[in-house]
Amino acid sequence: MTVTVQTVIERLTAGAERLSSTVDTLKYGDPGTEVRGIAVSFMPTYRVIEQAVRMGANLLITHEGLFYSHVDHDETVKNDPVYQEKVRLVRESGIAIYRFHDYWHRYQPDGIVDGLVRALGWESYVSKYEPTAAILTIPRMSATEMVSKIKERLGISFIRVAGDISALCTRVALLTGYRGHGSLAIPLFEKEKLDAIIYGEGPEWETPEYVRDAVQQGRQNVLVVLGHAESEEPGMRYLAEKLRAMFPAIPVYFISEKPLFHFL
């Protein structure tokens, strides 16, 4: 049976409730194209697209957008040579690019969160899945020790940590991507009686400053900031596994990127 780009999209979006508005659209390519190979990435960088084409994939499924913005708004960059060169690469290669962001986050549990929990080997510690976080009860250890394990499991060289790094942690919330903003993360400390929050990214003046005040008041809280890509790439690697099971006749390649930042 022929598998088209549309077949893949329908299969992926069938896993969650229908969304009336979403960034999960086919950015380039034709829904009717027969899929010969699927590449999966967290971020569709220039190098990721080149590599996907080189590997023979004609469909790239990616979590984040192509042009440095959550929404498809090219106005900022449309006259920029970096943007134009990227558009040229995509058009000349003919690769189809589908963004799989909102639907994957709406799987139950959230596919990105689930992928991170699995990458950490923490499946058995999950107490519950909230819509935007996993709440875990981990074996009691210091924040420093916990961070060391996370670095090893995820292959991260540096992690930023706010608050009390000697705090003993057992109640932990795991939030991926840009779920670090205060209105979402701060109330979890009280509501879930947390020792630690681990998140991808968030404004520095919100949750980190809350944790700093808490510690200055004598509390023992800690905040671990993984980085956006570091927190979400495992969920896209997990998606690649799922795709291999869904379409066993089609080669599926996961393309990892190097860390976004050097720490100097």
Add this chain to the structure above:
Amino acid sequence: MTVTVQTVIERLTAGAERLSSTVDTLKYGDPGTEVRGIAVSFMPTYRVIEQAVRMGANLLITHEGLFYSHVDHDETVKNDPVYQEKVRLVRESGIAIYRFHDYWHRYQPDGIVDGLVRALGWESYVSKYEPTAAILTIPRMSATEMVSKIKERLGISFIRVAGDISALCTRVALLTGYRGHGSLAIPLFEKEKLDAIIYGEGPEWETPEYVRDAVQQGRQNVLVVLGHAESEEPGMRYLAEKLRAMFPAIPVYFISEKPLFHFL
């Protein structure tokens, strides 16, 4: 002559055009109180407030908000014990707290940007001040060398850098605080023919990913992410100097904070 809280506010806001809407308001205290001592900080943390009170200041002037949010919206935290303990400290101490954010940014040049340029010792390299950035022409050096000088000047232990760390830099834009978002920062590369942008904070999927693509296309760009506090605290230290000159009879204390993040 008696200097009241209101006198200080009027003197500070006289330096920029009047704003119809602003976060620069007196958060606690009475405008008519006579000022006996002024404390200045970037972030009014719990420890900063305690220290200001201990030093004998009865007016704290601060750049960022008290409760982990840019706007005064306490709903998220009003039942939180960390919030309540902070409110208790402020109320019992009787200290007046005035936020000086929007007006200081609207001085010409922007007081926060100016303070950072001075802290870096880069006054003579400024080509021009744009409303949200300083454009500089620095002596040609590698990004690594530039970052090393910045770390030394500002006393920072770790700095995150995206892009080509071996890039030779001479055209540089300096953006403070949360001016790292793509719509503001990305167009500057082309418009100002920049080698490097140095900013405080911004979303990871915007400007850093633009720089990554640029480098993958063979360009030599670099992005230096100082941290929000690291980029704006020097501007508040500079404000303390200004206040000493404005009110020579009143003690003015600048209260620095430790780095928000540990790098593990």
